Amino acid sequence: MSILEVQNLTKKFGGITANQDVSMTVEKNSITAVIGPNGAGKTTFFNMITGVYQPTTGMILLENEKLIGLKPHEVSKKGIARTFQNIRLFSEMSVLENVLVGMHTHIKAGLVGILFNLPAIRKEEKASEVKAYQLLEYVGLAPLLNEKACNLSYGAQRRLEIARALAAKPKVLLLDEPAAGMNPKETNELTQLIKRIRHEYNLTVILIEHDMKLVMEISEHIVVLDHGEKIAEGKPEDIRNNPKVIEAYLGTGAVQAG
Amino acid sequence: MKSQWKKYKQNKLAQGIFLLIYIGITSLSLFMAQRSVTAFLLLLSSLLLLYFTNFKNLTKWLIAGIVLVFLLPFTASNGDAYQSYMEVATLVGIYISMALGLNIVVGMTGLLDLGFIAFFAVGAYTYGIFATAQAANFMPFGSFPLSGESFWIFILIGCFVAAIFGLLLGIPVLRVKGDYLAIVTLGFGEIIRIIFNNLDRPLNITNGAMGIASVTPPRLFGIDFLYPSQFYYIVLVILLFTIFTVRRFEHSKIGRSWKAVRENEIAAQAMGVPLVRTKLMAFAIGASFSGMMGVVFAAKQAFVDPTSFTLLESITILVMVILGGMGSVPGVILGAAVMTILNLQVLTEVTNWLNQLNSTGVFSIPDALSPSKMQRLIFGLLLILFALYRPKGLLPAKNHVYNEKELQEGCTKDNGDNLKSIPEHSQIEKAQEV
Numbered sequence: 001m002s003i004l005e006v007q008n009l010t011k012k013f014g015g016i017t018a019n020q021d022v023s024m025t026v027e028k029n030s031i032t033a034v035i036g037p038n039g040a041g042k043t044t045f046f047n048m049i050t051g052v053y054q055p056t057t058g059m060i061l062l063e064n065e066k067l068i069g070l071k072p073h074e075v076s077k078k079g080i081a082r083t084f085q086n087i088r089l090f091s092e093m094s095v096l097e098n099v100l101v102g103m104h105t106h107i108k109a110g111l112v113g114i115l116f117n118l119p120a121i122r123k124e125e126k127a128s129e130v131k132a133y134q135l136l137e138y139v140g141l142a143p144l145l146n147e148k149a150c151n152l153s154y155g156a157q158r159r160l161e162i163a164r165a166l167a168a169k170p171k172v173l174l175l176d177e178p179a180a181g182m183n184p185k186e187t188n189e190l191t192q193l194i195k196r197i198r199h200e201y202n203l204t205v206i207l208i209e210h211d212m213k214l215v216m217e218i219s220e221h222i223v224v225l226d227h228g229e230k231i232a233e234g235k236p237e238d239i240r241n242n243p244k245v246i247e248a249y250l251g252t253g254a255v256q257a258g
Numbered sequence: 259m260k261s262q263w264k265k266y267k268q269n270k271l272a273q274g275i276f277l278l279i280y281i282g283i284t285s286l287s288l289f290m291a292q293r294s295v296t297a298f299l300l301l302l303s304s305l306l307l308l309y310f311t312n313f314k315n316l317t318k319w320l321i322a323g324i325v326l327v328f329l330l331p332f333t334a335s336n337g338d339a340y341q342s343y344m345e346v347a348t349l350v351g352i353y354i355s356m357a358l359g360l361n362i363v364v365g366m367t368g369l370l371d372l373g374f375i376a377f378f379a380v381g382a383y384t385y386g387i388f389a390t391a392q393a394a395n396f397m398p399f400g401s402f403p404l405s406g407e408s409f410w411i412f413i414l415i416g417c418f419v420a421a422i423f424g425l426l427l428g429i430p431v432l433r434v435k436g437d438y439l440a441i442v443t444l445g446f447g448e449i450i451r452i453i454f455n456n457l458d459r460p461l462n463i464t465n466g467a468m469g470i471a472s473v474t475p476p477r478l479f480g481i482d483f484l485y486p487s488q489f490y491y492i493v494l495v496i497l498l499f500t501i502f503t504v505r506r507f508e509h510s511k512i513g514r515s516w517k518a519v520r521e522n523e524i525a526a527q528a529m530g531v532p533l534v535r536t537k538l539m540a541f542a543i544g545a546s547f548s549g550m551m552g553v554v555f556a557a558k559q560a561f562v563d564p565t566s567f568t569l570l571e572s573i574t575i576l577v578m579v580i581l582g583g584m585g586s587v588p589g590v591i592l593g594a595a596v597m598t599i600l601n602l603q604v605l606t607e608v609t610n611w612l613n614q615l616n617s618t619g620v621f622s623i624p625d626a627l628s629p630s631k632m633q634r635l636i637f638g639l640l641l642i643l644f645a646l647y648r649p650k651g652l653l654p655a656k657n658h659v660y661n662e663k664e665l666q667e668g669c670t671k672d673n674g675d676n677l678k679s680i681p682e683h684s685q686i687e688k689a690q691e692v
C-alpha cells in the first residue's frame with residue numbers, strides 16, 4: 001500500500017530547473033533512498049515535500065491528501081518530519097528542549113492554561129519531558145540531556161535531529177544525508193538505528209545519502225536523480241547494475257566495491 | 259581563601275546569616291542616615307545577594323517580599339528623602355516590567371525592536387485620555403473624566419490595547435528580518451509618537467504637544483493614590499505578575515517555540531511551530547506588559563505628553579536587556595534596575611556633587627560636561643564595553659536544568675501511551691537480527 005504519492009514534480013529557480021517531472025510512489029513502512037550526484041536536486045525534492053518550497057508544477061499526496069499549498073508547519077502536522085543536510089538544531093537550547101520542540105503539535109497547552117499553570121497543563125508538561133527523555137535514551141543521548149545542542153559532537157547532533165523528528169510522531173520520516181560526516185562506526189550504528197526506528201515506530205523512511213554501503217544495505221527501493229530528472233528506480237541490485245546510474249553517479253568502482 | 263569561598267557557596271546557614279547581617283546593617287543605616295543614597299542602593303542590592311544563595315525558590319521569594327513590601331518602604335520613610343526614594347523604586351519597577359516585555363521580543367524570539375516605547379505610550383494615553391475631560395471631545399456618551407476607581411480596570415484595558423498594537427506592528431513587520439526589522443520598528447515607534455503629537459486637530463483627542471494634564475489619580479476604598487510611596491505598591495503587584503507570567507511562558511510550549519524561532523526558523527517550522535502566530539504572540543505579550551505600566555505611569559505623573567516616549571527611551575530599554583543578558587529573566591531584571599538607578603540616582607548625585615565643588619570653587623568643570631548630560635555617552639560606552647568583555651550580559655541566560663533522576667523514574671512508571679513504548683533491550687536485539 002502506498003503512503004506518499006509524488007506526481008510530475010517540477011521546480012524551477014529562475015533559469016535553473018532543480019527538479020524536472022519527478023514522480024514516485026512510496027510504499028508504507030518501507031525504506032526508500034534518493035541518490036544522485038551533487039546538485040541533482042535531492043534536497044530540493046525534500047524541500048517541496050515539506051512545504052519549504054512550493055513546486056512549480058506537480059502534485060504531492062500523503063495518504064491521498066494534497067500537500068500542495070501547505071505551510072511547512074502544516075505539513076508537519078499532517079505527519080511528515082525531517083532532518084537537515086546542514087544540521088539545523090536549536091543550538092543554544094538544551095538537548096532535551098530540542099526534542100520538546102519536536103513535540104510542539106502534540107502538546108495541547110494554550111495561553112490561558114500556561115498563564116494559570118493548570119494542573120492538567122503541568123501534568124502534560126511532565127509527561128512530555130519523560131517522553132522526550134525516552135527518545136533521547138533511544139538514540140543514545142540521554143546522559144547529555146542538559147547539554148547545549150551546539151556542544152554535541154557531529155554524530156550526536158545528527159542523532160539528536162532524528163530524535164527531534166521522531167518526537168513529532170511522523171508517518172513519514174525524511175532524512176537528508178544522515179551519515180554525512182560520520183565515521184564508519186557511527187555510520188554502522190546509524191544504519192541499525194534507522195532499521196530499528198522503521199520497525200518499532202512503524203514508520204516510512206525516505207533518505208538521501210551518498211554512502212552507498214548504507215544505501216544498499218538499508219533500502220528496499222532506490223530512486224536516482226540526475227540534473228533534476230529521475231533516471232532510474234528500483235531494487236538495490238537493479239540500481240547497482242543499471243548502466244545509466246553507473247555512468248551518471250556510481251562509477252565503475254562502486255559496482256566492484258558494492 | 260578559595261576553599262572558604264567554596265564552603266560558603268555550599269553552606270546555606272552561612273549564607274543566611276550573612277544575608278541577615280547585610281540586610282540588617284543596610285536597613286539600619288538607611289533608617290538612621292536618611293538622604294544616604296548609598297544605604298538605599300545597598301539595601302536594594304541585598305536582593306542580588308539573595309539571588310545567589312542556595313535557598314529554595316519559595317524562601318527566596320518570601321525574603322524578597324519582606325524586603326520589598328515592608329523593609330524598604332519602612333526604613334526609607336524616616337526622612338524627607340522618602341518620596342524621592344520611592345519615586346526611584348517605582349520607576350525601577352516600571353522599567354523592569356518593560357524590559358521583561360522587550361526581552362520576550364528581542365531576547366527570546368530574536369526580533370530586534372527599536373520602537374518598544376510605543377506600547378508604553380499607548381497604555382499611558384489610554385488612561386490619560388479617559389481619566390481627563392479629553393475624552394469628552396470625541397465620545398458621544400458618558401461623562402469624563404472617569405472616576406479614579408476606573409484606574410484598576412484600565413490596567414487591564416491598557417494591557418489589551420497595547421497587545422492589539424503589538425499585533426498591528428507585528429503584521430507588517432513579519433515580512434522583514436534583521437536590520438530591516440529594526441528600521442521598521444524604529445519607524446513604528448516614531449510614528450506612534452508623532453500621531454500622539456498631532457492628534458489635536460481636527461478632533462482634539464490627545465491635546466497634541468501640550469500634553470494631557472491633571473490625570474485623575476487612582477482611588478481605592480475612598481483613598482486617592484497621590485504619592486510615589488503609594489504607587490510603589492501598585493507597581494510592585496504588577497511587576498510580580500509580570501515576572502510570574504514571564505517565567506511561566508519561558509518554561510512552556512510557548513517559550514520554547516519563541517526560542518526555537520530565534521535559533522532556527524526553518525527547523526522550527528519543520529517541527530510544527532507556526533512562524534507567524536509565534537512571532538505575533540511574542541509581540542503582543544511583550545507589548546502588554548508595557549501597556550499596563552503605561553497606565554500606571556500616566557496616573558503617577560498625572561500628566562502625559564509625547565516627549566516621554568522618544569527613541570532614546572526605546573533604546574534605553576533595549577540597553578537594559580542587552581546589559582542584563584538577552585533572554586535571561588534575572589539578568590534583565592538586574593540590567594533594568596542598574597540602568598534606572600544609574601540614570602536617576604548616580605548621575606544626578608554625581609552632578610550635584612560636582613556642582614557643589616563648583617560653587618565652593620574647589621574645582622570647575624563646564625556645565626556641558628555634567629554627567630547627567632552625558633547619559634547617551636555613558637550608555638554608549640557601557641554597550642561597547644559589554645559587547646567586548648561580556649557579550650552575554652551581567653547574568654547570561656541559562657537553560658532550565660532537568661532532573662535526570664525524575665525523568666528516569668517517570669520512564670519506569672510510564673507505560674508509553676502515545677509514543678510507542680521503548681521495547682526491552684532483548685527485543686531490540688531480536689529486531690536487529692531479523
Ligand SMILES: Nc1ncnc2c1ncn2[C@@H]1O[C@H](COP(=O)(O)OP(=O)(O)OP(=O)(O)O)[C@@H](O)[C@H]1O
Pocket residue numbers: 013016017018036037038039040041042043044045085
Ligand atoms: N533556493 C534556491 N535558489 C536557487 N537555486 C537553488 C535553490 N535551492 C537549490 N538550488 C539549485 O538547485 C539545484 C539542486 O540543488 P539541491 O540542493 O537540491 O541538490 P542536492 O541533490 O541536494 O545536492 P547535494 O548532494 O550537494 O546536497 C542546484 O543547482 C542548486 O544550486
Ligand SMILES: [Mg+2]
Pocket residue numbers: 042043044085
Ligand atoms: Mg542536498
